[in-house]
Amino acid sequence: MPSEEFVDLRSDTVTLPTEEMLEAIRYAKLGDDVFREDPTVKALEELAAERMGKEAALLVASGTQANLVSLMTNAKRGELVILESESHIYWYEVGGVAAIAGLLPWTVKSQFGALDPADVEAAIRPKNIHFPEPALICVENTHNRHGGTIVRPEQLEAVGRVAKAHGLRLYMDGARVFNAAVALGMDVKEFTRHVDSLMFCLSKGLSCPVGSLVVGTAEFIEKARKNRKILGGGMRQAGVIAAPGIVALEKMVGRLADDHLNAKSLAEGLAKISGVKVDLQRVQTNMVLFNISNLGLTDDQFILKLKENGLLALMHGTNVVRMVTHYGIERKHIEVAIAAVQAVADDANRNS
Numbered sequence: 001m002p003s004e005e006f007v008d009l010r011s012d013t014v015t016l017p018t019e020e021m022l023e024a025i026r027y028a029k030l031g032d033d034v035f036r037e038d039p040t041v042k043a044l045e046e047l048a049a050e051r052m053g054k055e056a057a058l059l060v061a062s063g064t065q066a067n068l069v070s071l072m073t074n075a076k077r078g079e080l081v082i083l084e085s086e087s088h089i090y091w092y093e094v095g096g097v098a099a100i101a102g103l104l105p106w107t108v109k110s111q112f113g114a115l116d117p118a119d120v121e122a123a124i125r126p127k128n129i130h131f132p133e134p135a136l137i138c139v140e141n142t143h144n145r146h147g148g149t150i151v152r153p154e155q156l157e158a159v160g161r162v163a164k165a166h167g168l169r170l171y172m173d174g175a176r177v178f179n180a181a182v183a184l185g186m187d188v189k190e191f192t193r194h195v196d197s198l199m200f201c202l203s204k205g206l207s208c209p210v211g212s213l214v215v216g217t218a219e220f221i222e223k224a225r226k227n228r229k230i231l232g233g234g235m236r237q238a239g240v241i242a243a244p245g246i247v248a249l250e251k252m253v254g255r256l257a258d259d260h261l262n263a264k265s266l267a268e269g270l271a272k273i274s275g276v277k278v279d280l281q282r283v284q285t286n287m288v289l290f291n292i293s294n295l296g297l298t299d300d301q302f303i304l305k306l307k308e309n310g311l312l313a314l315m316h317g318t319n320v321v322r323m324v325t326h327y328g329i330e331r332k333h334i335e336v337a338i339a340a341v342q343a344v345a346d347d348a349n350r351n352s
């Protein structure tokens with residue numbers, strides 16, 4: 001675990017590389033990847049494409065860069081992109097969709113993160129001189145702001161049908177798509193086959209220090225490579241990033257099931273605490289959201305008191321706390337986390 005002092009449930013991005021990853025970095029064969037001479041990067045990109053059932057893949061620096069490169073590659077400036085209203089691209093990527101990709105984001109609400117095809121259909125307005133051209137639909141899987149919820153293959157398929165009917169592309173921000181696949185006990189290709197292109201992250205539940213992959217057709221990835229370059233994302237001996245990525249794809253996917261079990265235990269434990277409300281329906285993978293509005297504490301007070309009890313968490317919105325399980329978090333840490341929330345809640349309930 002990153003910190004000896006705290007149980008850190010802020011995010012699965014806090015994970016540190018495994019010993020095997022560090023070894024792989026040490027011995028990676030390297031070259032200049034802008035000249036396409038890094039054999040380790042090539043090996044990772046081939047492996048990623050194969051795992052996702054697509055023709056090609058491209059290593060990029062982060063999930064945000066993966067999304068931006070993909071938006072730029074999937075649509076032209078001035079075109080319209082349909083996004084789920086709580087999506088990471090819309091909320092947390094500094095508006096790059098507009099500021100850099102030059103697209104008009106058009107948001108569609110959903111209850112659990114999966115777009116309703118009828119709502120998508122309604123968002124695609126007819127050809128008219130007043131309207132921007134719609135080019136792209138984005139889905140997110142698992143859905144971060146909805147609490148790590150899964151967009152099921154049949155839901156992707158249904159949105160894919162709408163996209164095809166209107167000649168739009170379908171892209172998946174699959175930062176945590178392996179969590180979705182492992183949770184449903186399915187091959188990840190069951191998800192990816194319904195989208196034209198996607199990205200997934202190495203540096204979240206898969207525990208790598210850096211990196212994400214954009215995946216799609218060979219033609220799409222050629223264009224994406226140039227868009228990565230314009231963003232300053234052409235990396236040289238990037239095999240040091242790719243090497244742990246190969247370890248992650250080979251060794252770290254199956255264990256995500258442990259994170260999901262731990263999240264479930266955490267959610268069930270928290271649900272028993274007076275003043276804490278957990279929406280158990282949303283606990284589908286490695287995230288737990290819970291509401292603390294009945295405790296009479298401000299968000300900052302709650303987070304600080306958790307910290308005093310040895311637990312790190314993040315606020316997800318007003319009165320809503322997020323905890324994320326990941327590599328390094330074991331059963332004993334879940335017990336520490338529940339006890340910490342219990343202590344803070346007991347104290348708040350006594351004083352209210």
Ligand SMILES: Cc1ncc(COP(=O)(O)O)c(C=O)c1O
Nearest residue numbers: 062063064065088140144173175
């Ligand atoms: C769904 C989703 N997409 C994209 C990102 C961006 O990834 P990064 O932090 O590597 O830029 C995140 C980060 O948490 C995410 O949750």
